[in-house]
Amino acid sequence: MVMSYLFSLILVMDIIVSGWSFGVDGLSMNYYIMNCPFAEGIIKNTVNMALQSDPTLAAGLVRMHFHDCFVEGCDGSVLIDSTKGNTAEKDSPANLSLRGYEIIDKAKEEIEKQCPGVVSCADIVAMAARDAVFFAGGPVYDIPKGRKDGRRSKIEDTMKLPSPTLNSSELIRMFGQRGFTAQEMVALSGAHTLGVARCSSFKHRLSNFDTTNNVDPTLDTQFAKTLSKTCSRGDNAEQTFDSTRNSFDNDYYYALQRKNGVLFSDQTLFASGITRGIVYGYAMNQAMFFLDFQQAMVKMSMLDVKEGSKGEVRDNCRQIN
Numbered sequence: 001m002v003m004s005y006l007f008s009l010i011l012v013m014d015i016i017v018s019g020w021s022f023g024v025d026g027l028s029m030n031y032y033i034m035n036c037p038f039a040e041g042i043i044k045n046t047v048n049m050a051l052q053s054d055p056t057l058a059a060g061l062v063r064m065h066f067h068d069c070f071v072e073g074c075d076g077s078v079l080i081d082s083t084k085g086n087t088a089e090k091d092s093p094a095n096l097s098l099r100g101y102e103i104i105d106k107a108k109e110e111i112e113k114q115c116p117g118v119v120s121c122a123d124i125v126a127m128a129a130r131d132a133v134f135f136a137g138g139p140v141y142d143i144p145k146g147r148k149d150g151r152r153s154k155i156e157d158t159m160k161l162p163s164p165t166l167n168s169s170e171l172i173r174m175f176g177q178r179g180f181t182a183q184e185m186v187a188l189s190g191a192h193t194l195g196v197a198r199c200s201s202f203k204h205r206l207s208n209f210d211t212t213n214n215v216d217p218t219l220d221t222q223f224a225k226t227l228s229k230t231c232s233r234g235d236n237a238e239q240t241f242d243s244t245r246n247s248f249d250n251d252y253y254y255a256l257q258r259k260n261g262v263l264f265s266d267q268t269l270f271a272s273g274i275t276r277g278i279v280y281g282y283a284m285n286q287a288m289f290f291l292d293f294q295q296a297m298v299k300m301s302m303l304d305v306k307e308g309s310k311g312e313v314r315d316n317c318r319q320i321n
């Protein structure tokens, strides 16, 4: 009797101490339901308003989330500004034109008015990317919340981002290290249905490509001319990934089938026998792409997430508290 009482006491204590198992610190779909019920709505409104005036920023928000998650986990580290003593991720050449920071600042400002110190910047980035996908015509999906903001953002960590010169097997290995299958990697690459790449990201394909080819042989000859023309306007000249830069669809996979992939890392998905079948599948079936994409995005949004005391809720998304 005494023993069993003691046992249940220990059990209760255990549950109180490790509130984790009840989602106090862990991620959950309704994490803010008590403390900031309007957070999702505020973010959605802010994103929609910003994208109505500049639809090209949808790409910026989606890419920002990817860069956040692949460096130090989804912890808002991508938002930190450099200081005198620290050069942040943002200032890496790999930040390559990340855009949309003002939207995150705006959402955070609006949320702080309602419930100060509750909603993390990492969660705002994840929700904003999700809302941007939907705004652009992509799938709608729910993501768990409760990520905490990290306290580290260092330029050297951006080495963990994939380079556009990687081939299919290297991409599979790199995403595999983060727990993604080849299929998930190809689905996530479909984010390149949005936005642009600058000449500096693909010019290596256009001349002195390798010892046997001047131009990348996986590139369509006519499209190579299009890319060269873009590059004639300089390193920062922009090339859209597919025919519709602001709409989220499976056009990107059509482009790959026609050898019209902009980055080497895009075209390799079709050039390589390992991933070609997946590209065919997504080009044929947009619903399948949408389903795989949303599942892979939810998975990416939970990459190395910091829970509980492993992080903080930043007051200002650009600086550590």
Ligand code: HEM
Pocket: 058, 059, 060, 062, 063, 066, 096, 097, 098, 099, 162, 163, 164, 165, 166, 171, 188, 189, 191, 192, 194, 195, 196, 197, 198, 199, 200, 201, 263, 265
């Ligand atoms: C598979 C490996 C990937 C590589 C090598 C890669 C590389 C790149 C590069 C080089 C650019 C162009 C940057 C520039 O020239 O300014 C770019 C743009 C972009 N990337 Fe990726 N990326 C990859 C995966 C992803 C993933 C997983 C996502 C999101 C889920 C993503 C979202 C985007 C978006 C939306 C843009 C357009 C940005 C804009 O127009 O502002 N990428 N990526």
Ligand SMILES: *[C@@H]1O[C@H](CO)[C@@H](O)[C@H](O)[C@H]1NC(C)=O
Pocket: 090, 091, 092, 093, 095, 096, 097, 098, 099
């Ligand atoms: C990206 O990094 C470059 C330096 O490599 C810097 O000049 C630029 O301001 C950074 N862009 C953003 C949006 O932070």
Ligand SMILES: *[C@@H]1O[C@H](CO)[C@@H](O)[C@H](O)[C@H]1NC(C)=O
Pocket: 167, 168, 169, 170, 272
């Ligand atoms: C990809 O690149 C690596 C390293 O350069 C090379 O060993 C491998 O054979 C390449 N794979 C394919 C499919 O081209």
